[in-house]
């Protein structure tokens with residue numbers, strides 16, 4: 456992974472940096488708490504944590520405008536928190552309670568928000584990619600200037616439907632940013648074992664879709680690349696690909712013992728490239744914040760997450776009648 460560069464002083468305000476710090480920390484602490492609740496047996500089924508990847512979604516949300524859409528895979532808690540969905544509603548969905556965003560009937564992989572333009576939450580690898588292009592098609596048809604962020608993983612990038620989608624998105628100049636969250640593993644398979652080329656974003660070339668590689672451990676780099684991609688899409692030039700190089704610290708899901716990599720590998724990334732530590736350093740060295748300021752933010756975030764966890768335990772399970780609501784028939 457590209458090493459983080461902190462030598463150049465970034466042109467960014469204290470307020471902006473603090474916002475990114477807060478948003479990334481919320482995702483990290485939320486996910487840690489979800490991991491704990493899972494361990495306690497309060498969350499069942501699949502649960503895929505986003506720890507390590509926080510800068511990807513926080514950087515791209517900073518490049519989005521009101522009305523833009525987002526759609527992603529099952530590793531979706533970070534995306535929901537970053538677009539402003541309620542942490543209590545997300546956590547209560549994880550515990551399968553009525554206060555959850557899908558009334559406790561969807562779980563970790565199946566949450567949506569019309570208000571925040573979040574279209575899921577998809578358990579089938581790659582399924583969200585054509586759906587993302589469909590959302591962009593609707594925006595283009597309605598001429599509303601919207602852009603859709605369609606997130607998928609390095610493993611999903613080897614699926615055929617991704618390339619059928621690239622073809623149509625390019626053919627119709629759809630305003631969609633394809634975000635490849637390259638965390639370097641697809642379940643237990645390292646990228647080099649599954650993927651013929653080192654750079655996945657190159658694959659857009661066959662369809663005339665421009666793209667670039669981005670350091671996904673640097674929220675400012677992600678934001679800058681996101682702004683460029685969004686400007687491209689919004690100006691009517693069609694899709695854009697961002698391959699965001701990142702890393703997940705935890706296993707694929709809560710049931711993964713992660714035997715396919717060493718502890719040292721994970722530790723090295725944590726020590727050398729952690730996205731939250733990066734912003735923390737920028738805040739402290741730029742004298743934008745003191746240790747005490749950051750401690751106060753940490754406390755505030757912990758409080759939000761604790762409240763979300765309390766709500767997720769106190770909210771009742773859905774009643775049997777709920778089986779007959781929110782269905783097509």
Ligand SMILES: Cc1ncc(C[n+]2csc(CCOP(=O)(O)OP(=O)(O)O)c2C)c(N)n1
Pocket residue numbers: 528530578579580607608609610611612638640641642707
């Ligand atoms: C069509 C389909 N095939 C296989 C699976 C099982 N599966 C779940 S996640 C996954 C790996 C996906 O890896 P990647 O796209 O890199 O995303 P990440 O989990 O790293 O975020 C696989 C094979 C599935 N859910 N759907």
Ligand SMILES: [Mg+2]
Pocket residue numbers: 608609610636637638639640641642
């Ligand atoms: Mg992956």
